[in-house]
Amino acid sequence: MVGLFWVDRDGCWLGSPPGEEGVGIRLTAEGLEMVGDLETAGGVETAGGVETVRGLETVVESAVVRKWTQIEQVAVPDAPARSTFRRGLSMAIDLATTMAGFGGPEGAPLMTVRITRAAGESEHTAGESEHTAGESEHAAGESEHAVSAAAGPAYTEREVELSHRLLARFVAGELSPSLLSDWWRSAGCPGTPKPAEREALLEQWCGQ
Template sequence: MVGLFWIEGDVAYVGTPAVDPAPSVVLTPDGPRVRGSEPLEWSWGEVTDLRVPDAPVRSTAVRWAARAASFAVAALDAWVPEEPPEMTVVIAAGGVEVETSVYSGASVAYTQREVDLSLGLLARMVRGEFSPVVMSEWWRVNQPEKVLSSREREIVLEGWLAEEWLAEG
C-alpha cells in the first residue's frame, strides 16, 4: 500500500482489491475500471475527475492510540476482526458521476499528507500527466518486504509527483 493505492503486480487499485461481487477500482494505463457486480470502464480521455472525498484521515497520535488499543485487545484474546474502513471513489466522465465504495488499505487511517499526495496523483492521471504503470514498475523494482511507514509512503508519493512522467498507452 502506498497512500490510497494498493499495488499488486501489474495492477494498481484505489483502496484494496475486493472479492467479487464487492467493487474494486482498478487504475490501468487505458483508464479506470470498476470491477464487481456492476463493472464499468472509461478511457483516461473520457474522465474529467477522479476523487476520494472521504478517505479516513487521523492524526499520528490518534492512529497510534487506535493501533495500541487493537494490540491490547488482541493480547486479551478479545479481538474480533473488523472490516477495513470504507471510502468512496467518485469518477466523472461524460457529464455523469459514478460513486463506488471501496475498502481502505490503511488498517486505521491515512495521514492527511498521504491523502493529499494521492489525490494529487489522481488529478495528474486525469490530466494525462501520470500513468499507473509507474506504480507497478516501482513495486516490481522495490518489492517492500514490510508495510511501509506513513512517512515512507509519503516519500514514495512525493517522488512520483516530483517527476515529469508522461502518460503511457
C-alpha cells in the same frame, strides 16, 4: 500499499482489490477499470461475452473501463484519515484490547470513490439506465463506487492529500499508474512501507 493505492502483480488499485464479492477499481494507463462480480452485484450485463460500447463505458464481461480522457476528476472524499499520532494511538489501543480478550479491530472500512465525468460525457446513450456494481448516481456527471480501504485503521492525512494530487495527474495525462507498478517490481514486490516512507514515495511521484 502506498497512500490510497494498493499495488500487486495484478496492477494498481484504488483502495483494496476486490474479494470474492464486491468490486475493485484498478488504475491502468487507459483509465479506471471496475473489476469484480458485476452480474451478481447488480452490474451491467454483456451480450454473450462480446464487447459492447455504451457511451463512455466499455463493458467486457466483468470489467467496465472509463478512460482518463472521459474523466474530469477522481476523489475519495471519505477516505479514513488520521494524523500520525492519532493513527499510532489507535493501533496501540487495538492491540491492547485484542490482548485483553475483547476482540480485535473491525474489518477494513468502506470508502467512496467519486468519479466526475468530463464535459460532454455525463449523459448515457438513449435507453441506457444500468449502473455498474456498487455505483450510485448523484449530480449529473458524477458517480460513486464503494471500495474497501487498504489501510488499517486509517491512512495518514498527508498521504491522502498526496494521493489526490497523484490522481489529478493521472486524470490530466501527466503521469501513468504504471509508475507505481514499476516501483513495486523494481523494489522486489515489497510489503507495505511505513507511513513516512509511503509519504516520501508519493512526494517523489508527484514531483515527477
